[in-house]
Amino acid sequence: MESIGVLLVGRVMPYLEQELDKRFKLFRVWDYPNPAQLPSQHVAAIRAVVGSSSAGADAALIEALPKLEIVSSFSVGVDKIDQEKCREKGIRVTNTPDVLTDEVADLTIGLILALLRRICECDRYVRSGQWKHGNYKLTTKFSGKTVGIIGLGRIGQAIAKRAEGFQCPISYYSRTEKQDSKYKYYPSVVELASNCDILVVACALTEETHHIINREVINALGPKGYLINIGRGKHVDEPELVSALVEGRLGGAGLDVFENEPAVPEELFGLENVVLLPHVGSATVETRTAMADLVLGNLEAHFLGKPLLTPLV
Numbered sequence: 181m182e183s184i185g186v187l188l189v190g191r192v193m194p195y196l197e198q199e200l201d202k203r204f205k206l207f208r209v210w211d212y213p214n215p216a217q218l219p220s221q222h223v224a225a226i227r228a229v230v231g232s233s234s235a236g237a238d239a240a241l242i243e244a245l246p247k248l249e250i251v252s253s254f255s256v257g258v259d260k261i262d263q264e265k266c267r268e269k270g271i272r273v274t275n276t277p278d279v280l281t282d283e284v285a286d287l288t289i290g291l292i293l294a295l296l297r298r299i300c301e302c303d304r305y306v307r308s309g310q311w312k313h314g315n316y317k318l319t320t321k322f323s324g325k326t327v328g329i330i331g332l333g334r335i336g337q338a339i340a341k342r343a344e345g346f347q348c349p350i351s352y353y354s355r356t357e358k359q360d361s362k363y364k365y366y367p368s369v370v371e372l373a374s375n376c377d378i379l380v381v382a383c384a385l386t387e388e389t390h391h392i393i394n395r396e397v398i399n400a401l402g403p404k405g406y407l408i409n410i411g412r413g414k415h416v417d418e419p420e421l422v423s424a425l426v427e428g429r430l431g432g433a434g435l436d437v438f439e440n441e442p443a444v445p446e447e448l449f450g451l452e453n454v455v456l457l458p459h460v461g462s463a464t465v466e467t468r469t470a471m472a473d474l475v476l477g478n479l480e481a482h483f484l485g486k487p488l489l490t491p492l493v
């Protein structure tokens with residue numbers, strides 16, 4: 181497969197980049213000053229694009245690559261891929277579901293505990309020597325708090341299962357009620373936010389879920405409520421979130437993703453009631469390696485004419 185051109189458009193772990201380089205003819209988008217104008221001999225060779233959560237294939241890139249057959253994303257979220265365009269052109273799309281579900285759900289519980297029990301703040305308290313001058317202030321209990329989940333897909337369900345272990349009543353919002361779910365369904369995000377202590381964003385980013393966390397939802401969650409976002413930064417109207425936190429209209433936030441990441445609003449840096457992570461939901465050696473193997477497996481299956489492992493389109 182060494183003659184098959186693969187265009188890497190997002191930064192991925194070194195293992196995946198090396199394996200792509202070994203198995204295919206690898207082009208890296210950052211080696212070109214203008215990706216929309218790749219040299220024609222490269223364009224003619226490129227039959228696959230590998231993206232990630234930060235970069236995918238938009239309509240312009242798809243149009244610029246007439247030999248493109250498959251877009252394989254090193255992520256479960258595919259909001260950076262124009263799936264409609266791919267469908268129209270008969271281009272296959274794959275992602276990395278399942279292998280990262282546990283990891284993202286584990287981190288969600290970690291974020292909740294870190295936020296409510298102020299784990300990061302306590303660590304800073306010890307390191308800075310403040311403990312010698314008095315005990316850290318009391319924090320907030322997690323067990324038994326009501327957890328509301330937006331999006332009861334694979335990751336949402338894995339979060340719910342873990343939160344049940346903390347005796348948390350679970351409720352959720354999704355476009356339609358899940359007939360086989362034992363959790364309480366709310367047909368609107370505002371209703372869900374009004375009826376839970378901790379609101380977790382775990383849905384895919386689409387046009388409908390863009391800014392699903394707006395001022396109304398934040399106010400419904402209120403000064404004793406906590407927002408956890410392990411989805412995408414664009415799920416949240418970030419200026420609204422920042423002002424609610426600064427003004428004390430929201431209890432706190434645990435954020436793994438940001439609207440313009442890696443840029444994070446500096447107003448958040450001085451707040452004690454936030455925990456800020458650099459988009460690490462799936463970032464362990466074990467899980468990222470499994471994701472990389474799935475990207476490679478999908479590409480090889482496609483070029484060998486075999487069924488794709490995790491087809492989306």
Ligand code: 8YV
Pocket residue numbers: 232233234254255256257258280459461462
């Ligand atoms: C990314 C993610 O894959 O899967 C997703 O949708 O957001 C992450 O797991 C990871 O950050 C690499 O881009």
